Amino acid sequence: MRRQNAGALFVALAVCLAPACARRSGAPDAAARYRDVVDRLRAAGLAGERAHRFLERICSVGPRLTGSAEADAAVALSLELMSGAGLENVHSEPVEVGRWVRGRAAEAAVAPTAARPALPLAVAALGGSVGTPDGGLTAPVVEVRSLDEAAALGPKAAGRIVFYNRPMDRRLTEPFAAYGGAADQRVAGASAAARSGAVAVLVRSLTFREDRHPHTGMLRYEPGAPEIPAAAVAAADADRLGALLREEPEARVTLILDGRNEGRVVSANAVGEIAGSERPDEIVLLGGHLDSWDLSVGAHDDAAGCAAALEALALLRDLGLRPKRTVRAVFFMDEEFGGTGGRAYAASPLRQGERHIVAAESDRGGFVPVGLAVGRPGSAALERMTALRDLLRPFGVAAVGPGGGGVDVAPLVAKGAEPAAVLPNAQPYFDVHHSALDTVAAVHPRELELQAIVLAVLAYVLAQEGVGAP
Amino acid sequence: MRRQNAGALFVALAVCLAPACARRSGAPDAAARYRDVVDRLRAAGLAGERAHRFLERICSVGPRLTGSAEADAAVALSLELMSGAGLENVHSEPVEVGRWVRGRAAEAAVAPTAARPALPLAVAALGGSVGTPDGGLTAPVVEVRSLDEAAALGPKAAGRIVFYNRPMDRRLTEPFAAYGGAADQRVAGASAAARSGAVAVLVRSLTFREDRHPHTGMLRYEPGAPEIPAAAVAAADADRLGALLREEPEARVTLILDGRNEGRVVSANAVGEIAGSERPDEIVLLGGHLDSWDLSVGAHDDAAGCAAALEALALLRDLGLRPKRTVRAVFFMDEEFGGTGGRAYAASPLRQGERHIVAAESDRGGFVPVGLAVGRPGSAALERMTALRDLLRPFGVAAVGPGGGGVDVAPLVAKGAEPAAVLPNAQPYFDVHHSALDTVAAVHPRELELQAIVLAVLAYVLAQEGVGAP
Structure with missing residues (x-):
């Protein structure tokens, strides 16, 4: 196309849809309260497109098959990236995994x-x-x-x-x-x-x-x-x-x-956080999985999920946004062979005294967001994010509804955490999924960054407001 | 990701959003009336992914700079493709264009x-x-x-x-x-x-x-x-x-x-249609532009728009869906240098006795649909498509609002036609736009097909119902 009044067309769409949202009681208040934060996250995120650079770093290790030396190297690198981004309490947690060799x-x-x-x-x-x-x-x-x-x-x-x-x-x-x-x-x-x-x-x-x-x-x-x-x-x-x-x-x-199975070995999840200013024991978790298949570097599956979670926290940190409750990034090991990392995390003695109020998982590819699934039907988490849907729409989030979660956070959800997931466009996902085509070049920097920004908004708002009844 | 209950998550989102729509009077009726048609278009379109094959054919001509031999070859090929797809009244219409040579x-x-x-x-x-x-x-x-x-x-x-x-x-x-x-x-x-x-x-x-x-x-x-x-x-x-x-x-x-400008030459728009069964003089137009820049084959800009329009008509034709009013595909020449093709089409003596009720333009890339812009605010066209938004959502159309149109159909809109446009994800568009990167491989077959299906639904419904007050 050449030039046309594209802006006017989009504005028209947005205006048309706004009244449906404004009817919800409390929605305008919530939107007003978070408009400035969302705007700062947008500008900083899109200007930097850092999520994709995190992804490149993670993928630089190579394929990260559970139990492999590369997977362990990815854990060490992840701790470096988390520390470098200014996260707190950065550490690994052991996970016993199976080791399969192609x-x-x-x-x-x-x-x-x-x-x-x-x-x-x-x-x-x-x-x-x-x-x-x-x-x-x-x-x-x-x-x-x-x-x-x-x-x-x-x-x-x-x-x-x-x-x-x-x-x-x-x-x-x-x-x-x-x-x-x-x-x-x-x-x-x-x-x-x-x-x-x-x-x-x-x-x-x-x-x-x-x-x-x-x-x-x-x-x-x-x-x-x-x-x-x-x-x-x-x-x-x-x-x-x-x-x-x-x-x-x-x-x-x-x-x-x-192929052969070589028994059990010890690997690890990588964990870092922004500790909450008032209730650090209440946690909003953003997760992805660090292991990948071995036919490629697993850029969409799931370096993208880890990179988006890390970027979400890095943006909050850069902007000095420390919410009342803790926001934590977890790069889980061994999603692909059954989610042992997610189970080990939930069962760890380190969880004593912690309460996970939200457990978001990003494992559907690094494509442009099209929706946000959050919380159980009728939950305060869902209500709070729905109230912000006009603020989320520019990032591609056309719908906010219940749902979310995934393999790695399922044990936390079973214990009461509200699930969440940014839903990306899935049309191209299985073209590359688990194949040699899942490369760094297949992930679009802006599309991934939009995911990270939505995660940052989700994490900040729910760590600030909690998930209790209003 | 490995496996999870993805279906349930999406169903939850859809269910949550349905009540907002059902409140509109008439919406359930309209949705019920067109559910079967939409379903048939979906199955036939996605099974065949023919839009991308049309695109490959158009791009096989090479870059199609206005006034070039390749642009003329593309017109001839387009008439072949339209006839081959069973369209009626297939013909070209002359357009005087400038000829610039790099x-x-x-x-x-x-x-x-x-x-x-x-x-x-x-x-x-x-x-x-x-x-x-x-x-x-x-x-x-x-x-x-x-x-x-x-x-x-x-x-x-x-x-x-x-x-x-x-x-x-x-x-x-x-x-x-x-x-x-x-x-x-x-x-x-x-x-x-x-x-x-x-x-x-x-x-x-x-x-x-x-x-x-x-x-x-x-x-x-x-x-x-x-x-x-x-x-x-x-x-x-x-x-x-x-x-x-x-x-x-x-x-x-x-x-x-x-570079040099070599004066005026005669080129052409390519036109084909499914004549309406009751009011053939009332026309729903689906347009794209056939010319491109010359650094690539112009796959997204705008072979995609032409291919999607042609596929929309081909699907209607294959399924025996002949609406009351005419649905017409127009591949405009010379959008890139100023829209002379669009003006020539609107000013042609062939337009006598015709009334264009809807003029849709596809010229924003062949990416996955995220919205549908149609009609002026408050128009019956907008109301009718909004009533179908639950049927359109699975194709990616998260929002239906007023707007649409573009350079080529602007003269028709000025004469009273309701504008329309499928709005695709635009995040990657300018990566390739007007550059050597706008290649056939950059267009995703399923994403383009989803556009074609939405166009087919739009064309069929409005050609069946018209744009007059209910």
Whole structure:
């Protein structure tokens, strides 16, 4: 576009929507009380775009697979970043985690026939998968679309590789819903197939894009089921394999995976805060997870969440905004293998005497905010943030509603903390999620900064006002 | 992130917001009436993601500078695409446009001194700029931050290159507002400097990113002012030049520009439609512009707008949705040099007997929708679309308000058409706008498709209901 009166158009939209909000009693007061703070956070945040620089630093460590040396290096770096930003009580807290090692890169190919050469398939071991026997394994393949189909195979699965090929339903507008509707294949597919005698599984990558990047992720071996090797296959390769199996139902695939589980090791969460001026034992927590998958540096998942939380506190600190209650950033370890970091944090003896009133988790990618989920329905936390929705709208937050939370803060929410989450645009998230595409360059500095500013507002307001009834 | 109950969180948000809408009288009826249509458009659109394929086709022509052979090829291709999609009355309409030629790529460098070598600057001629004399020009540089500062230079500008270096204000949340606050330097800077005797201007690129890509765009020579060469300088190079001038106030820059204006030529708008079943002379227009700048293929600006409009009609056609009034797609020529295509369309004798009731323009990038601007305040068009806002929210449309329109449809709006525009996320737009970065890969297929679906809903509903009082 060239030039047009863009400002007028947006102003018109904002004006039109304001009356609906102003009708809520107390809303104008609250908005007036926090307008100046929000404005200062906006100007400082957008001028500096520091969240992305924090993200670059975290990602400079490399992939941060739980239990790896890089994950431990990331903890040490995080403590440095927190101290450098002026946070207080900066420390690590131990977490016992599993250590899974991918080993050498996975290989797979449809075995050659007299009529055609071998056809390589882009694959990556699922997190937690055992390896194949020395030299790999070669077996015919049976394609299914669901766990039920796999279970129904019965003896027909014996000695075969079960190939889960149900795509995420791209007709759904909400990508997380499409992901949730397909992820059972990855999480539970190996054990379902193993119970029918399968020797391995291939799982279509969980993405809308039909490219050649495999997307890894955790699998869960069920007790009692044989532990068989499991790999994600890139979506384009899954399409190709599916088409080939219709032509050659007895085609055989060779799979070489090198994964192994190496037992338990001690890792850590990283913690820093701005201590409350009046009630330091009441805590508003902003969390992300420091571990990542190992096919990339995990920029969106979830260096972005850690960077946004740190930037939120750094902005408050820079502007001299110390609220009555404590605002704490926690970079959790081991979200990807099951949330042991979140559980260890909640169960730590250090929590004695502390009361977490809000537990926000940022783990949906570093994209532009589109909404804010906070508190239980009817809660004062929700009411207080809803009263500020006109102040939040310029940052992209078009709706404030109940909800929020996530894997890492679930134990705190179970103990009474109000959950919260900035909801970013999710349309591109699964393009990069758990794949080699989740790079620093894929995170937009302004979009991430907008998340950090919204987190800073959330944290400041609720640490100032608390979550009790007005 | 790993897995969490994402669906529940979003459902909670939606439920919370519904009552505000349901209070409007008539809203539940309207939503019920169109729920099935919206659902079919959603499923067909997202399953196919065809808007992005249309965009790829349009961009396959290459950069489509107004008056160029590529722009004419794009018109021919557009007619093919429209016919192929089953549109009716597909035709082109002539537009007389200016033809500006960039010629060889621009060059600029800070001249060497005894102490340092020459320092190259990444520049691109502004659209419409005259060239430099043979061999270029070399002159000292004076940096200013505004047109007023340039005018105040008076004789101090004589014989110099005036360097406009006021960045877009990154503290503003709304990128279009930041753009609007800085674009006067590009549009009017040359003439303002020329009146003070400057020999050329350099203008800082209009982007938030500090990279080495110059961003071009139209300049306007004022009658009576000498026409001097004008170039955009990449933001990183502008920073560097500004810093150097503080060390070396008499530093000289050599500039070689090869642009020239080659008079008037005849180009065309491309038009296709779904004729209304009852009132074919009443028209809901969906427009974008087919011309682009020449540093890239103009994927966001504005192949995206054309592709979204075409896909909206193609979806209606595929689903057999022929509304009572006509829905028309228009790919306008020459938005970038001033909107001659829009004026020619409105003034054409072909408009006799036609009444444009809605004129939507898509020219804000192919990003995920965040809002819908439609109609004048209090208009029936606005009321009707507001009643459907719960149906539109899953596509990202968090707010429906008055506004919309743009350069190309302004003449139709002036004659009474209700303006409209899908408002996309604008945060990344100026990163790519008018630069080499505006590529096909920069447009996300799902995000663009969501725009197309919202346009299809808008067009169908208003072509079915009209814009008269209920």
